[in-house]
Amino acid sequence: MPRPRPSTALDHIRVLDLTRVRAGPTCCRVLADFGADVIKVEAPPGVDPNENMSGDRHGFDMQNLHRNKRSLTLNLKTEEGRAVFLKLVETADVVVENYRPDVKDRLGIGYEALKSVNPRIILASVSGFGQTGPYRTRAGFDQIAQGMGGLMAITGHAGQGPMRAGIAVADSAAGVYAATGILVALAEREKSGEGQWVQTSLLQAMIAMCDFQAAVYTVDGKVPPQNGNDHPHSTPMGVLPTADGYINVGVGGEGQWKSFCKAVGRDDLAAHPDYANAKQRFRNRPALMGLLGDLFRTEPTAHWLERLESEGVPAGPIYTMDEVFADPQVDHLGMAVPVRHHARGDIRLIAQPLVMSRTPPAIETPVAEPGEHSAEVLAEAGFSTHEIERLRAARIV
Structure with missing residues (x-):
């Protein structure tokens, strides 16, 4: 089965996607929609106790976050699974993960381990609070970052308490910042020949997204208040x-x-x-x-x-x-892209908000079934049919 090729822009880039939930998948979605060969690496069914954390495989969120990717199941908690992964790293360009910072080291797939088998590898890590510091091992979710990053304190009507934004601002922003960092690292690698470790977090992304509301404090020393639906500085x-x-x-x-x-x-x-x-x-x-x-x-x-x-x-x-989607301008911009799903039929997914004159993004395939591409990905890495069958029998893949 040929891999999805929605765009030619990044079709020379291979990405190993270890992410789940939202921030990391958002990052990989950007790369996939521009043609990168994104291989979603996930545990075989029954191995991960949190395997349903991202919701229904055929549900709207999974379809939207994990389109245009191939799927490889791999048990990274085993020594052989780790060896298979490092074999894939040898020919990969990017690894993206959003574990807690200590998990990848415990699995033996931290940056130094990846770099030792491929000095050109770019590791992108998305965490709740950063890879270092006193909160590095804390679990991070979007609403927690909204609160700690200042957004909830300036959202809502004055005197009615903090209010979360209606979308996952910190998650989505962290994903886009991670994708930006990866693209910068890929561009720099053209000069140096070396990869690097790209890091962002929900907390950093949330503070950056507060932008002028954060700068009014850091520059002028003023704490911005809640203004409800009114602009903080202009009226009407x-x-x-x-x-x-x-x-x-x-x-x-x-x-x-x-x-x-x-x-x-x-x-x-x-x-x-x-x-x-x-x-x-x-x-x-x-x-x-x-x-x-x-x-x-x-x-x-x-x-x-x-x-x-x-x-x-x-x-x-x-x-x-x-x-929103009935508006003629939204329809003209093509923000809802039709895709055929084998179980759900015709669905529409949300487009990338970019127009490119030569290499536009596109959506070719919905989310793959778990392990749908395991055999072909492993074969591309040099594993024989016999070796692949043995790995299946041992529940490594």
Whole structure:
């Protein structure tokens, strides 16, 4: 069976994927969608007590995270399984893992062990809190990182307690940062001929994603508060109620403020002393947003979108997920990619948010069955048919 080749961009790169849950699989998904030969290495059924941690094999999450990969089952807890893995490392370019930091060393597949068999290997490690330091062995999950990285303290309405984001921000960001690090390491290897160890963590990624909210503390010494749906520094920039729902509006400067006032039929507000400039509008935000809320409730969302767009004022609807994928612009961008699954039939998976003029990403195959490609991967590594059958019989693969 030929391996998936969704793109030519990375089809010269082989990746051994030891990851599960979300952060690590997100990293490997980026590489797979651009054509890397990603081999998902997982324990044979019944070996790993946490084998169902990632959910139903045919479920939406596994399908979306592990598409475009081949599957090899391998028991890394055995000496022979470790030897097989190191044999695969000899011809691999990248290994990605998201174990707790001590686990890979306990298994004998830490960076030094990999480097000893392939000096060009790039190991990417995604952990909860980092490979070193006082929290290195702690278990890390997305919501814990959201709390420790500062996001939950600035999310939600003031006085109503911390609020988690509705998506796995830390997990997804750590995965994308890990993929970025791998691509940097691959580019540098072209000059040096040597691999390296790429490390990131949910905690680091979460702090980096807080971006200007983190910098307002590190640069100015100010602790940012919760602002609900309002922008922390500009207004009106946030959510307003309409006659049939809600709308997002964004006014970023004095020219846009005047255009906004014209669009909503309140030119008088542009020169009102309480709202005449950004500083005054921010100081009087509660009164302004209350006034605008009363105004916007008089007409449906579509009316306000049309009026604001006519004056070039940034605005947008607030969609439920079904409405997201019904939007003509989303459809045009191709963010839902059709794939045929042997058990589920026709499904759609989420595209990479990138457009490439020559080597675009693509989705060719849904998640493979456990061990579906074990024989071919081992044969490519030089194992004979007899050796592969013996490994199967011993439950090594």
